[in-house]
Amino acid sequence: MSNEASPPISTPTTIAPRLAWRVRMAAYGPPALLVIGLLLFWEAVVWYWAIPVWLLPPPSRIVATLLDSLPTLTGHTLSTLTVTIPGFALALVVGFSLGVALDASPLLRRAIYPLLVTSQTVPIVAIAPLLVVGFGFGLFPKVLVVALVTFFPIVVNTIDGLQSADRDQRRLLEAMGASYWQLLRLLRLRAALPAIFTGIKVAITYSVIGAVLAEWIGASAGLGVYIARSLRAFRTDQVFVAALVTSLLTIALFTLVSLLERWIVFWKGER
Amino acid sequence: MATLELRSISKTFSTATGSVPVLDRLNMRIANGEFVAVIGPSGSGKTTLFNIIAGLELPDTGAVLIDEVEVTGQRGQVAYMPQRDALLPWLSVIENAVLATVVQGGDVSAARREARALLADFGLEGWGDVRPALLSGGMRQRAAFLRTVLWHRPIMLLDEPFGALDALTRAQLQQWLLGLWDRLDRTVVLVTHDIDEAIILADRIYVLTARPARIALEVPVELPRPRSYTLVTDPAFARLKRQLQQVLVDGSGQS
Numbered sequence: 001m002s003n004e005a006s007p008p009i010s011t012p013t014t015i016a017p018r019l020a021w022r023v024r025m026a027a028y029g030p031p032a033l034l035v036i037g038l039l040l041f042w043e044a045v046v047w048y049w050a051i052p053v054w055l056l057p058p059p060s061r062i063v064a065t066l067l068d069s070l071p072t073l074t075g076h077t078l079s080t081l082t083v084t085i086p087g088f089a090l091a092l093v094v095g096f097s098l099g100v101a102l103d104a105s106p107l108l109r110r111a112i113y114p115l116l117v118t119s120q121t122v123p124i125v126a127i128a129p130l131l132v133v134g135f136g137f138g139l140f141p142k143v144l145v146v147a148l149v150t151f152f153p154i155v156v157n158t159i160d161g162l163q164s165a166d167r168d169q170r171r172l173l174e175a176m177g178a179s180y181w182q183l184l185r186l187l188r189l190r191a192a193l194p195a196i197f198t199g200i201k202v203a204i205t206y207s208v209i210g211a212v213l214a215e216w217i218g219a220s221a222g223l224g225v226y227i228a229r230s231l232r233a234f235r236t237d238q239v240f241v242a243a244l245v246t247s248l249l250t251i252a253l254f255t256l257v258s259l260l261e262r263w264i265v266f267w268k269g270e271r
Numbered sequence: 272m273a274t275l276e277l278r279s280i281s282k283t284f285s286t287a288t289g290s291v292p293v294l295d296r297l298n299m300r301i302a303n304g305e306f307v308a309v310i311g312p313s314g315s316g317k318t319t320l321f322n323i324i325a326g327l328e329l330p331d332t333g334a335v336l337i338d339e340v341e342v343t344g345q346r347g348q349v350a351y352m353p354q355r356d357a358l359l360p361w362l363s364v365i366e367n368a369v370l371a372t373v374v375q376g377g378d379v380s381a382a383r384r385e386a387r388a389l390l391a392d393f394g395l396e397g398w399g400d401v402r403p404a405l406l407s408g409g410m411r412q413r414a415a416f417l418r419t420v421l422w423h424r425p426i427m428l429l430d431e432p433f434g435a436l437d438a439l440t441r442a443q444l445q446q447w448l449l450g451l452w453d454r455l456d457r458t459v460v461l462v463t464h465d466i467d468e469a470i471i472l473a474d475r476i477y478v479l480t481a482r483p484a485r486i487a488l489e490v491p492v493e494l495p496r497p498r499s500y501t502l503v504t505d506p507a508f509a510r511l512k513r514q515l516q517q518v519l520v521d522g523s524g525q526s
């Protein structure tokens with residue numbers, strides 16, 4: 001039937017391993033070198049000016065402390081995760097639902113959106129102690145703190161994402177007679193996924209810090225508690241270790257989300 | 272198959288700077304199984320006209336009738352192919368093709384079988400389970416056309432379906448559509464700004480004026496079918512083309 005020669009389209013093949021290695025070096029090489037350089041400089045500065053360890057511990061000392069306190073740290077880290085994960089899950093469910101609801105109703109959006117923005121301007125360090133006073137020292141107020149610091153980017157990006165569906169695709173489905181729910185299910189939620197993942201990635205970077213902050217204010221275990229105790233004991237090296245673990249935990253969660261994104265938003269960047 | 276009739280369609284858009292009349296009492300009648308092209312200067316309200324026929328917009332006055340039944344503002348009555356292919360990037364070619372059946376709650380697995388059977392005719396054999404990103408521009412357009420055919424409506428609206436393609440691919444697709452056309456058995460309204468395309472494909476051509484659009488000219492294309500692209504060297508083709516060009520350029524309707 002078709003007398004048009006299909007243009008040759010090569011199916012994606014695996015890139016040659018050597019090339020892949022070079023691409024990876026180009027991506028990760030410069031930041032890795034920079035970090036190593038900065039660590040060496042830090043070590044040299046501490047050594048040269050003989051800075052006391054309670055003021056600024058050298059990287060070598062921080063690594064030693066990390067290895068020493070690994071068992072304690074694991075317990076605190078797990079404790080922090082039991083706050084982070086439910087808090088973030090709550091933010092995801094509430095943020096996504098709220099985003100869909102605010103998209104559906106302009107009246108609701110006008111009423112609630114300013115409140116949402118205002119909620120983000122109130123410093124969380126002021127709210128967190130009140131939550132602890134209100135809900136006690138259990139898990140719930142800490143979960144709530146994490147949810148409070150993470151739901152906003154999810155709401156905003158869900159609303160933006162739902163608006164971002166291609167106009168032609170939308171009109172096509174409307175011409176087919178699609179209902180509001182069909183439009184949402186077949187097109188708009190899919191089209192919103194890249195934006196929603198952007199929101200999730202922003203939110204996940206706040207989530208561990210939020211949990212640490214909540215633990216700081218009132219808890220018996222967790223990285224926040226560990227930092228508070230270490231500060232009182234002038235164990236600056238332990239503070240650095242806790243900071244390092246917090247940051248590694250955040251990077252791990254961020255990477256997990258990025259992998260999920262690549263799996264779920266498989267069509268993005270296919271062209 | 273079905274006839275499509277437009278009765279005295281007018282549409283005015285209000286903007287911040289005032290009202291812009293777009294369509295001015297348009298009357299058209301497209302017979303059963305006819306292929307009609309609508310050409311007009313850009314911004315002449317061709318897309319608005321299509322939106323009204325597709326039920327996406329309501330006219331200020333006038334009515335859209337299919338087989339003498341008024342369907343003004345009703346969606347899903349005609350199959351519609353937008354300017355850009357509008358394929359959903361997360362669905363395979365087959366799943367894109369059966370979208371109308373999914374939306375309208377029909378028998379999706381039957382539609383899938385039908386889509387698969389038509390892949391070869393649409394030059395998409397072996398590409399059914401591939402996502403649109405891997406297709407060339409011409410293949411994407413054919414996939415979008417397959418989706419329009421599988422909408423199962425006797426009337427198809429094609430809104431500049433080849434407008435975004437390069438000249439060679441466009442010519443190939445027009446040739447392909449000519450070959451497919453005889454077997455499709457549908458009433459077609461094609462909007463285009465390409466005079467050659469209108470003459471090669473259509474049985475009859477409406478030329479619209481600039482805003483607000485009225486019908487400047489209505490001409491039958493009396494060239495024998497089956498047609499092919501070699502038609503462009505035919506004297507009758509050249510005569511008709513000159514006539515259409517004249518009307519489009521002065522836009523007065525005095526030809």
